[in-house]
Amino acid sequence: MAIDVFAEINNAILDLQASQLQTYERPLKKLIKLLRCPDLEPYNAKLTEGLNLELFIQESEKTGGSMVGSSKLAWPDDSEKAIGMTLLLIEKLAADPSYAISFCHHFFYSGSKVISGIHSLAGQLIIPFARDYKAYIQSKGSVEPVLSRSLSRKVFIVHGRDDGARETVARFLERVGLEAIILHEQANQGRTVIEKVIAHGDVGFAVVLLTPDDEGCIKGGSPGPRPRQNVLLELGYFIGRLGRDKVCALKRGDLEIPSDFAGVVWEAMDSGGAWKQALARELVAAGHSIDWNVVMR
Known part of the structure; x- marks a missing residue:
């Protein structure tokens, strides 16, 4: 910034x-x-x-x-x-x-x-x-x-209820030399959730995990899988704070994508691990140095 x-x-x-x-x-x-x-x-x-x-x-x-x-x-x-x-x-x-x-x-x-x-x-x-x-x-x-400003090595992980996806991404970020910021691991200090998000928003990048944790639909429609509402709120917050080029959305499974987010590139969080290379490319494009030997392990 x-x-x-x-x-x-x-x-x-x-x-x-x-x-x-x-x-x-x-x-x-x-x-x-x-x-x-x-x-x-x-x-x-x-x-x-x-x-x-x-x-x-x-x-x-x-x-x-x-x-x-x-x-x-x-x-x-x-x-x-x-x-x-x-x-x-x-x-x-x-x-x-x-x-x-x-x-x-x-x-x-x-x-x-x-x-x-x-x-x-x-x-x-x-x-x-x-x-x-x-x-x-x-x-x-x-x-x-x-x-x-010098580029922060901190990466905020926005997540829903999929603890496995959260931990997998956090460990990957740490292996490539970055610091994963997970909100519930940070001290509350009497603050609301959004106050904690803002307080820890001094990051250089954000990874947003779009996982099918909730269900919803248009009035009268059939409920379908979608991300949690807090994930969508924090997605918009970090796009506004950091810019779209410093936010990577990882999508797991078949779920509804917000219409305002349509056209923005997201990466599939596949079981084969190709998402790691995709995320690494986005990190490099945002200015981070990444050891590709670590990425390919």
Whole structure:
């Protein structure tokens, strides 16, 4: 899954504004980590090309008088160079949080509390920078910087009453190096079932077992086998959360398939074990590395 970098940058700034002396370092470090994400690096290199941060700070220090906080930052006239200089400055402050306190006291003095300077820095410098920085990146075309989360090795198994199918799939996943997440094996902690599903939804893949556990039909029709209702609910949840490419449905026997799911590929969970190769292919397509020697055993 991917994260909107600009949204996360705003969150880091909000955290910085609300921080105290014991907590300001974390959002500051998070901020520069977000600003240095790979998608933004080409633009950062262009913005900071030829800039000398140390010279900028030295020139800025010359502007002060005898009063605390009277110094002013000597910004370049060019707006893009000013954005680049701010980027370098944030990086320096994040690398040395103790210097950040001294710097803010010198250039953003805002009362007797030490943390006030950090808050002033966030409001007067970082918030306008984030706005201008985003506008600059977006002005360069269709750019949507994202952070890619590392692919979780956890695989959620959605199942009905067929314990044998559940255990067979779980053991197969474990043999190929993945962690099978089975809901009833997780602590309840006073939560409802759907709350537990959501709490354990930080997985990289979901396997949904469509087994003929219930019977149902259209009003007036003849009852036929179908999956349990919770299985269908969780099937839709994981398709929405992970995307269809990270959900594999294994169908056992002859049963009714939800009409909204028609056209989506499902794999037959046959007794011969061909389903293992089919599931392995889906896992590989979703980004997992699989040892095919283990699959074929």
